[in-house]
Amino acid sequence: MFRTAAGVAILASAVGSRPCDSSPLKGSPLCDESKSTSDRAKWIVGQLETSDKIGLFSNGASGVASKGLPGYEWWSEALHGVGRSPGVTFDTETPCATSFPQVITTGATFNKTLWHTIGNTISTEARAMNNVGHAGLTFWTPNVNLMRDPRWGRGHETPGEDPFATSTYAANFVPGFQEGEDPNHVKASSCCKHYYAYDLENWGGVDRYHFNAIINSQDEADTYLPAFHSCVVNGKATALMCSYNAVNGVPSCANGRIMNGFARGQWGFEGYITSDCGAVSDVHNAHAYASADDTCKDVLEAGMDSDCGGFLHGNLLKSMQDNVTSESDVDTALEHLFAVQIRLGMFDSVNNQPYLNYTYKEKVNTPDHQKLAREAAQQGMVLLKNTNKAFPLSADNIKTLAVVGPNANATTVMQGNYHGVAPYLISPAMGLSKHAKVTYVEGCDTECGSTSGFGDAVNAAKEADATVIVIGISTKEESEGHDRTIISLPGNQEQFVNEVAAASKGPVMVVVMAGGSLDFSVAKDNAKVDGIMWVGYPGQSGGSAIADVIFGEYNPGGRLPHTQYPKDYINNLSMFDMGFRPNASSNNPGRTYRFYTGTPVYAYGSGISYTTFSYSASVSDVSISKSVLSAEVEKLNAVHQYSQTKDSTPLATITITVKNTGDRAGSDVVMAFTKPPTPGKDGQPLKSLAGFDRVFLQPGESKTLNFPVTANSVALANMAGDFTAVGGEWKFVVGPEDELVLPMNIN
16 A cells, blocks of 8 residues: 555544534534434535545545545555554654554464454554544554465565454454443554455566456455454454455455445444555556446445545546436445444534543653563564573573674564554663663675675674574565565575584574574574574564563464475465465475475464463363254354354364473463364365463462354355364364364264
């Protein structure tokens, strides 16, 4: 979404300038809070002339001065904090906003409560900025596409590769963002993007604007659509964004099956649908799907409401005059837009709107928000290797540190993309300097084309009591519009790790700062490397969180949110192959832990702690009636229920006890998977995440968790995209390495 939309960007009205406070709207049905939202929206649309309507379809909506309607900028960003975008202004009055870890790091926490709290905190800051006219109220967050391919440039914007985890993220972040102390108004609108099967930027000579994703119905049902279903049904999102790409020949923004069909017709979506920026133009110009007149008709008829761009502004009136686009479809779209604005309180009295009392000083970059950003980064740290318990380091014994590598002094890199202005950025070197005397040497940048700086890093490692090597990539390598062509460490980074580790006289920790999957087996296999920690892009307090873990002030408990593949995984695998399941004819070895048939560098869900945990179950096996499952599966298919909801019927509830068996307090992510009778055969997944909880335990403490098994946990999608009930001996598995296995019979 980095295209610039045509038209003037107009900010949302500030608290002191309310359209219902003056003529001609004062006292009108639009401003009558006793009427339904639908009636209010219909009334104002009914007052508009055709010529009035055209300017309301761009993201920078012009407003209608003669009707008292102000302009409004629909495009504001808040992926992991209020972010730079046309609707957001950072200046002396609003200089910064809390910059939480990039979503991939937050995803690694597997903490549902944290996800909700971060959403709530971001929207609180957004409301405070809106109250001084420096942000809109409609934010295009979260990104719930899956990390299908490790090369995708925007994978780090997402919670990871798993449909259940991503659906759960949506079910928590979106309500956190939209709900608050005022039950009568949406706090800030959350828009789930990019609907759907969007996970390619520019690869193999094809960009996202032209890409036609060919997907099968099986993958659509159990992988591509669950998170969007959860956004709507569980999260009650007030917005969706249709994507640039086409799916099976139909551009997403002209796809009535997924917008008016699934979202509105079967899932009960009540909100507006915006295009990605320029995507309506792409329907006509990039995909050559329809004429200009028909493009206007097709997108509105399909259920899209707002064009981030200028295509409708430039072509809609003619399409209506040519009797191609109907006034009815135009009005329906406008009613959706006005309804969301009404729910946000834009046309209500300031009375009984507590969000309008939020001030920048009291609600943005507060000590509590700073603490939360650090805690989120701490919880997202994933410890993968700790040979002979070399870590944590003791400040009593470690007085000097060599902190080296391309990301050792990273600051803005830790924000990933879609970020705002952070109040501060604490690099790894800065964070570690609070614990020991640091010698910092970059060695090389992330591209690492030259080895000329290696010598200084080697010398620093020879002299220091311990060494921290911070490797990885940045948005130079993975970003919007830019996919990677390799998943190995760039340039000479492997050589850098080996040379520095060989020279180090003390313990060596390799910190991997990257969003997408990387092959860092050089660190895994090197006996001189004592520890490995994956950190993603950890936000404004990333360096502090890294230091907290290395020196034992925080016990790590994060888990990898995506598979770390070996570098040759992509050698013969096309990004155009959208299939998740293995396919020998296309050299597809399977995508994500659910279908990958090879051996990963580190598996999905990997992560260790400075303490240990054990699992036990209250039963030795589980039985589920196939006839009951079949009846539940029929219900899923009837409404295309692709994700588990709060109303899902438990077919069984499995009680798991987790115990801290070590000598340190710490948190554990208890992950529950289901395994079908013949994993990997006939399209069956190897296993699928069915539940998780993060628990904090003192040494010796235990906690009991209940995991419901629902139809969504065990129903298998067939090639037609229908869920089926498959009997036989399933397994209920706890832990990414099958630490506890329970037989689960469905008969």
